[in-house]
Each structure stands twice: as C-alpha cells, then as structure tokens.
Amino acid sequence: MVPGSFRAPYAADPTRTRGREHPTAGDGVRGPRSAFQRDRDRIIHSIAFRRLAGKTQVFVAPDGDHYRVRLTHSLEVAQIGRTLARALQLDEDLTEALCLAHDIGHPPFGHSGEDALNAALAEHGGFDHNEHCLRTLMRLDSPYCDVPGLNLSWEVLEGLAKHNGPVTRPGWALAELDAAFPLRLGEHASLEAQVASLADDIAYDNHDIDDGLRGGFLHLDDLLTLPELADQWRDVERRHPCSNRQAQLRELVRTQIGLMVNDLIATTRARIATLKSVDEVRAAGAPLATFSPAMAEYERRLKQFMYQRLYFHPEQKATAARARDVVARLFAAYRADPALMGESWRATLPEAEPARGRHIADYIAGMTDRFAIQQFRRATGEQPDGLTNV
Template identity: 70%
Template sequence: MDRAPYASDPAHSRGREFPEERDGPRGPRSAFQRDRDRIIHSIAFRRLRSKTQVFIAPDGDHYRTRLTHSLEVAQIGRVLARALRLDEDLTEALCLAHDIGHPPFGHAGEKALSQATARHGGFDHNAQSLRVLMRLESPYCAYPGLNLSWEVLEGMAKHNGPTAASNWALEELDAAVPLDLARWPSLEAQVAAVADDIAYDNHDIDDGLRAGFITLDQILALDFVADQWRDVERRFPQAPHDRKLRELVRGQIGLMVNDVLEHTRANLEGLKTVEDIRGAGRQISGFSPTMASQERRLKRFMYDNLYHHTDQLAAAERARDVVARLYAAYDQDTALLTQGWRATLPETEPARTRHIADFIAGMTDRFAMDQYRAIYGRKPEGLSNV
C-alpha cells in the first residue's frame, strides 16, 4: 500500500488494551483490518439497522437509519482516505463505529437517559460508543469488549476533536487506556469526523425532501445550493424532477469532498509524521473557511426546517417519554429486565443506574416499543411521522 508518511501504520500501532498474538488462524489481516471486521461482526453494529437517524420509526423503507448512515459515512471516508494516502481500514473502522452508542430514537432517547441518570453522571452517546466497544460488546473468551487498537479508541474518543475526560464513562475508559485526550487525533480520525458531517448534511436533505418536511424552494434560498441546482438543470434539462434532486445531493457531496481534499493538502505542508498531525495543535483535515461558513448555514437551515420541525419535535417528545417510562419501569421493578441483564445487575449505585441505562441504550427502536407494550399493555402511539 502506498501509505503517506503522516498516515497511521498498523504495523506500528500502540497496541491493544489486552495483548494478543499478531499471528493466528484467521487470515493475513492488519491490526486495523481486524478492528474493522470486529465492528462489522458485532451485535451492536447490526442493531443500527433499526435505530433512528432523522425520522423516528419510519414506515417507509427508503429513509436512512443509523446503519445506512454509517455505511454512507464509511464510503465517503474511504474516498478521502484513499486520495490522501491514509490507512483506509482505520478510517473505515472509525466511520462504521462512530454512532454505535446511540440509544433508541436517537437524540430523543439520549435526552431521556441523560435526565434519568443525571444524579449518577448522566449519559452521552459519544462516550457510550467507546463504552460499547471496550466493555459491553464482549464476544471473546479472553477479554471484555472488542479489544480494538489504540488508534481506533483514540479516534472514537476524539470524534469531535481534543476533549477533556469530562464525563464518568470517558474518565473510566481513559484511566484504563490513556487516550491522550488533549491532543488532536490521527488524520484518519479527522477524516472520519468530516465524512460524518458531509454524509448527514446532504443525506438528511435527501430524506427531508422525500418526506416533504422541506421543499426545494426553501433550500434554494441558500445561494451555494442554488448554484448547484442551476448546474443540474443546465446539464439535465429533460431529466425527471426526482432524479434532479438526487443529482443535487450528489453534487453537494462532491463539492464538499473536493473542498476537504484541497484544504487538507494545503494544511499538510511541513507535516511529515502521524505525530506531527497529533502535535500540530489544530485541525488538519476539514472544510476550508468558505465551505465551513456555508456548511454552518446549511446546518442552521436543517435545524430550523427539519430537525426542529413541529411534527419532528412532537414525535421526539413522545419518543423521549417512551424511553423515560422504560427506565422508570426497570428502576422500580428490575424483574422486568431480560434474564441476562437481570442476573448481572449491580446492587449499589451508581453502577445499578448505569447498568439499566446500558440495557436501554442497546435497544433498537423496535425492541424498545415491544418492551413498552409488554410493560404497559399498549403500543406507544405517534412515534412515526413519515
């Protein structure tokens, strides 16, 4: 592989929390290839197929879920990594795992768990993603968790850049495996983070248009989107309208990808090693100032017109109530927990509260609704608005 000198090298990984033999019967894979494969084969990853991305419990098959979003992030991440000569396997692993800690119903579920566990440190989906990978998803006989490489754990912990160990979950995990939280992560991790932005910025537009929550006229008020639409109409004047909309989204993704590549290459001037990247004291891979400003405007538009749409907020509040009621039921009567979770329930706080939150956070939207019906004798209403 033609790897750039500033790329992460699996042969020089900082290792795993629990040492493993590098050679084994499972094929000639690098450390980062194994990490990616462990994530793909995990139960937690499979559950993403039934977890909310934008629309809660959508009836339509064409709306994105956390799983399809993660796959789309990985596709964009690999394009960026290949063009920059980074390690594609590390980039893909980070892209695929970045949302693995989300509870059912997305941010509505997270809000409910944060409120329920506030006295015992709260709940944060980013830290929960790392907790799932390091402690909760445990298919191996020799150690807890997936025992991923340090570089994957670092990238997960710093998905949004350098951070303080400001919550209990991250503090515990950083104590077990020091993750150098105050510094920027590898370029692969930075690419995975910007790939996430590119994917949901544009694919949420696609879903919002499909659902009728936003209109083309509304989004064309953004001049940089209007420029793309005029180009689509010039090149494909006879194409059906729905195909033009998809071409618009593809064009926006391409525009952002090319901007990231140009800006990152300029920022790499003088940086020779992966440690140069971590020690640069600034973000190396991201949008140019002009594109960053446009992307912030796009996000504001999406919050105003889609994420905070009246119907969306109403459905989110009903979903929050479902998760809050599930937590209250399990807290009051732990016999309602499934057998495996009931058998391992700690007796003391804060571990008891966190154990119940872990159980709920692992649920899919569908399983949460099934559990609600089993406990309260009725199906939760009004969760799907598309």
C-alpha cells in the same frame, strides 16, 4: 503499485500501532490482515453494529423502506471516508473502522433517547452517546472468551474518543475507560479520525436533505433560499433538462457531496504537505483536516437551515417528545421492577448506585427502536402512538 496503497508519513501505520488493551497471541491465524483491518472486521461482525439497522437516523421508526437508519448512514459515511483517506494517502482501513463505529453508542430514537437517558442518570453522571460508543466497544459487546469488549486497537479507540477534538473534561464513562487504557485525551486525534468526523458531516448534511425532501418536511423552494444550493440547482437543470424532478434532486445531493469532498481534499492537502509523522498531527494544536473558510461558512449555514426546517420541525419535535417519554418510562419501569429486564441483564444488575442506574441505561441504550417499543408495551401495557411521522 495498487492505487491507494501508498501511505504517507503522516498517516497512521498499523505495523506501529500502540496495541490493544488486552494483548493477545496469534493475531495472524485468521488471515493476512493488518491490525486496522481486523478492527474494521470486528466492528462489522459485532452485535452492536447490526443493531444500527433498527436505530433512528432522522426519522423515528420510519414506516418507509427508503429512509436512512443508523446503519445505512454509517455505510455512507464509510464510503465517503475511504474516498477521502485514499486521496490524502491515509490508512483507509482505520478511517473505515472509525466511520463504521462512530454511531454505535446511540440509544433507540436517536438524540431523543439520549436526552431521556441523560436526564434519568442526572444524579449518576449522565449519558453521552459518544462516550457510550467507547463503553459498548470496550466493555459491553464481548464476543471473545478471554477479553472484554472487542479489544480494538488504540488508534481506533482514540479516534472515536477524540474525533471532535481533544477532550478536556471527560464524563464518567470515558474517564473510566481512559484510566484503564489511556487515550491521551488532551491531544488531537489522527488525520484518519479527523477525516472520519468530516465524512460524517458531509454524509448527514446532504443525505438528510434527501430524506427530508422524501418525507415532505423540506421543499425545493426552501432549499433554494441558500445561494450556493440555488447555483447548484440551476447547474443540475442545465445539465439534465430532460430528467424527472426526483432524479434531478438526487443529482443535486450528489453534486453537493462532490463539492464538499473536493474542497476538503484540496484544503487539507495544503495543510499537511510538510508533515513527517502522525505525532506531528497530534501535536499540531488544531485540526488539520478542514474545509476552506468559504465552504466551512456554507456548511455552517446549511446546518443552521436543516435545524430550523427539519430537525426542529414541529412534527419532528412532537415525535421526539413522545420518544423521550417512552425511554424515560422504560427506565423508571426497570428501576421499579428489574424482573422486566432481559434475564442476563437482570442477573447482573448491581445493588448500589450509580452502577445500578448505569446498568439499566446500558440495557436500554442497546435497544433498537422496534425492541424499545415492544418492551414499552410489555412494561406498561400501553401502545406508544405517534412514534413515526413518515
């Protein structure tokens, strides 16, 4: 047996998928891939996925080549997700598809752009990047001749909709999609989706430390105020006394990831050992993929530290305010003069609200940071300064 090829009874099974919103014939004509492998490949080949290369992760429009963007972050999440899925005998392809797609709904400039679009659509249902991920994959990115969207499997869509848990009050975007292709929003998602969500946490908790140190927003002495990190740093220095500081810091990040991954695997194995089906996972009434209580508490304090020292750093907040202004003014410019929009978007612009505003938001949300800056210059004649601080 190939290592990792065994699938546990509580794992999602591609041969028993609940199907696609639009059934299609001849799925096997392009090679011997499972339904979830085809989903992963559709995501990788999509325009929306490629655009992640130009979208903010931590730093807006970074000048440096070594900082993470949404694409590189998503690849790192997928690597961690596959490791977790293999160890827990889950479907690796479904896990990877969810990891790769999870950030596709982010507009330019990350959460700053999201805040601006949410404010612009305040009277028309708002904007949420998680729901926009589903909207993009099910409606907006349409490479096929006969169906809208990427026409992904039900399990991928439910995992993206519920990777943070059941959704009791969906926004307008998710409500519309759920009405067309019900995703059982009130239940917990598969273990693959739960693992993908935690792989995301592990990746950004630790890789953002790497980027924060590189950008000069974090300093080792500050990190060492966290006792667990201080213990790990002393161990790194003991194991690699002759290495340079940069190599030691990267070893610290790798060590952190390893500790979190191993803790998650051990804790989750104990919680799922007696499960007999994926339906039991969905009916459990609580997440089954979890950290231990001690690791969960440390991860909570690490996040709190990162918000205080990096995400809410005064320079970061100032840059975020400028990014929000760019997106807000772009929205206002397109509403006032739709001729400024791309030709195909202008031609399909609805006349009435709320569809009109949502259509403009769809157009902006698909932009990369670079394209948004370019379009802002075209629409306003101004150069938005101060949109990168690294």
